[in-house]
Amino acid sequence: MSQFEPFAMALRLSGVTVSQQELEIALKQLTVRYEAEDAEGSFYAQVDVPVTNPVRAILDLADRSGATLAAMLRDRRIGRAVLDIAFDYPAEGESMSARLPAHAAAAIAAQGIDIEFSVYLTDVEEDEED
Secondary structure, eight states, X not given: XXXXXXXXXXXXXXXXXXXXXXXXXXXXXXOSEEEEOSXXXXXXXXXXXXXXXXXXXXXXXXHHHHHHHHHHHHTTSSSEEEEEXXXXXXXXXXXXXXXXXHHHHHHHHTTTOEEEEEXXXXXXXXXXXX
8 A cells, every 4th residue: 555655745836926925924824935937026935834744734734725825816816826745766666656645635626726746766775875
């Protein structure tokens, strides 16, 4: 059976048209990145999501900020919201799988937030030496 054990998760927001302070107050959490995009008056923002208990963190994100994100997406204060869930894939691996529980996926998707899975090739031997 696969385990849901990402090494990182981040909420990535593009096309943000409100200030960083307004965004953080609305989402009830701090951003770790907030930078200008190519379009004038448009910003990219990122919120790190803890991975100690990833399912609980996803549910907390949906509960704390989901309705606000949905409203901001509807009225275009945010152009796009993506929850990026990152996994490592060992260089010597043959396959991998991860199961995102349906209730966690539904909690995020119901707010109009896309879910993206990122997989990074890692070298297990290097990790073991550190």
